[in-house]
Amino acid sequence: MRNTKSNILFTFKSDLSYAIELDQNDPLSKYRNEFHIPKDSKGNDLIYLCGNSLGLQPKATIKHVNQELEDWANYGVDGHTEGKTPWLPYHESLTECMAKIVGAKPIEVVLMNTLTANLHFMMVSFYQPTKKRYKILIESDAFPSDKYAVESHLRHHGYDDKEGVILWSPRPNEQLLNYEDLENILKEQGDEIALIMIGGVNYYTGQYFDLKRICSLGHQHGCAVGFDCAHGAGNVQLNLHDSGADFAVWCTYKYMNSGPGSIAGCFVHERHAEKKDLNRFTGWWGHNKETRFQMRDEFDQLAGAEGWQLSNPPILSMAAIKAPLIIFDETGIERLVEKSKKLTGYFEYLINELNNDSISIITPSNPDERGCQLSIQVKNANKNLHKNLTESGVISDWREPDVIRCAPVPLYNSYQDVYFMVERLKKILNE
Numbered sequence: 019m020r021n022t023k024s025n026i027l028f029t030f031k032s033d034l035s036y037a038i039e040l041d042q043n044d045p046l047s048k049y050r051n052e053f054h055i056p057k058d059s060k061g062n063d064l065i066y067l068c069g070n071s072l073g074l075q076p077k078a079t080i081k082h083v084n085q086e087l088e089d090w091a092n093y094g095v096d097g098h099t100e101g102k103t104p105w106l107p108y109h110e111s112l113t114e115c116m117a118k119i120v121g122a123k124p125i126e127v128v129l130m131n132t133l134t135a136n137l138h139f140m141m142v143s144f145y146q147p148t149k150k151r152y153k154i155l156i157e158s159d160a161f162p163s164d165k166y167a168v169e170s171h172l173r174h175h176g177y178d179d180k181e182g183v184i185l186w187s188p189r190p191n192e193q194l195l196n197y198e199d200l201e202n203i204l205k206e207q208g209d210e211i212a213l214i215m216i217g218g219v220n221y222y223t224g225q226y227f228d229l230k231r232i233c234s235l236g237h238q239h240g241c242a243v244g245f246d247c248a249h250g251a252g253n254v255q256l257n258l259h260d261s262g263a264d265f266a267v268w269c270t271y272k273y274m275n276s277g278p279g280s281i282a283g284c285f286v287h288e289r290h291a292e293k294k295d296l297n298r299f300t301g302w303w304g305h306n307k308e309t310r311f312q313m314r315d316e317f318d319q320l321a322g323a324e325g326w327q328l329s330n331p332p333i334l335s336m337a338a339i340k341a342p343l344i345i346f347d348e349t350g351i352e353r354l355v356e357k358s359k360k361l362t363g364y365f366e367y368l369i370n371e372l373n374n375d376s377i378s379i380i381t382p383s384n385p386d387e388r389g390c391q392l393s394i395q396v397k398n399a400n401k402n403l404h405k406n407l408t409e410s411g412v413i414s415d416w417r418e419p420d421v422i423r424c425a426p427v428p429l430y431n432s433y434q435d436v437y438f439m440v441e442r443l444k445k446i447l448n449e
């Protein structure tokens with residue numbers, strides 16, 4: 019599946035003046051200044067390539083969070099109705115921006131809970147095993163939390179958590195997943211699979227899957243299809259509505275810059291919006307807003323994704339996603355993706371120029387099959403390389419067994435970040 023034509027969109031040059039020129043001509047370069055960039059002990063900007071793990075803090079975030087602290091101080095409980103953004107309908111003010119970023123209709127999106135929690139709630143509704151059809155298909159290197167969640171639903175329904183999981187694995191000596199293999203699995207076992215649950219962008223390899231293709235394949239075989247878009251939201255154009263996915267979940271602290279452990283997102287396709295017979299775990303925040311406070315006996319479910327809400331939401335956490343949503347609304351995900359392809363292509367080009375045998379990029383080289391992350395596989399799993407990079411002021415992460423993940427984020431990373439990262443890498447490799 020690996021597309022070996024690299025840099026199919028651009029031609030790059032390898033000198034510093036070219037990086038400077040790219041930054042000067044970058045229409046999004048001014049946004050870097052809207053974020054706090056972590057610094058080293060001498061006060062120099064670190065090269066922060068970890069936005070895929072924890073996005074940086076917008077400078078405006080403190081203002082939005084303080085507003086809620088002030089409203090709470092000034093109004094107490096009346097902040098629910100009297101605050102600058104009243105807390106009762108607070109989440110509604112965020113839905114439209116969030117929906118635009120993931121390519122969904124507002125009725126399909128809600129911000130609530132945290133990521134793995136949302137995955138569980140979605141599986142309550144969309145994993146409906148029967149005697150014959152009870153298996154769950156995941157990618158073989160799924161994020162551990164997703165795998166644990168899936169296995170626990172199998173056990174919860176009384177199935178064996180090993181036998182009930184079908185893995186979509188790379189071919190021997192390959193890293194990336196191949197759609198033909200998925201087709202074959204579905205041909206052979208499709209009628210046993212109740213749910214396909216895939217990470218929209220794989221956290222390890224950075225492979226961005228063709229969501230629409232997976233949905234259409236899965237639905238042809240009668241499977242429900244859901245995605246964990248933790249590495250997709252704010253990174254690639256997910257087009258969730260058009261993909262046809264039954265559900266999707268994501269966190270907002272990675273590419274969405276909302277702060278550690280902040281509120282998560284959830285998508286439920288419009289075609290399920292009015293379904294009352296879908297099993298779900300319920301709470302009062304999923305109840306009809308008009309009558310919620312009449313404390314009625316009977317649950318009257320809200321239409322759309324909002325109907326899956328349980329609790330009155332964490333306002334401080336919601337306040338922390340305001341600033342990034344405003345920035346995303348201004349830039350538009352399309353423009354970000356446009357820069358992302360160029361910045362990541364440039365990064366890939368510079369690494370390939372090193373022509374060094376001890377590293378190789380396992381992320382797809384086709385810009386349409388990846389976001390901004392490049393996963394650099396290190397020969398003999400030499401962890402020292404990551405350690406030395408960190409000491410040189412490059413913040414990336416190591417993922418077992420042998421990968422350094424680097425994400426040049428188009429909102430705040432520059433072409434010079436990428437240039438100097440590769441310069442330092444080169445120096446370390448040559449030492």
Ligand SMILES: *Cc1c(COP(=O)(O)O)cnc(C)c1O
Nearest residue numbers: 133134161163217221246248269
């Ligand atoms: C980051 C990430 C998680 C983390 O889950 P939390 O519930 O937010 O702790 C889960 N799944 C994937 C695919 C991730 O990338």
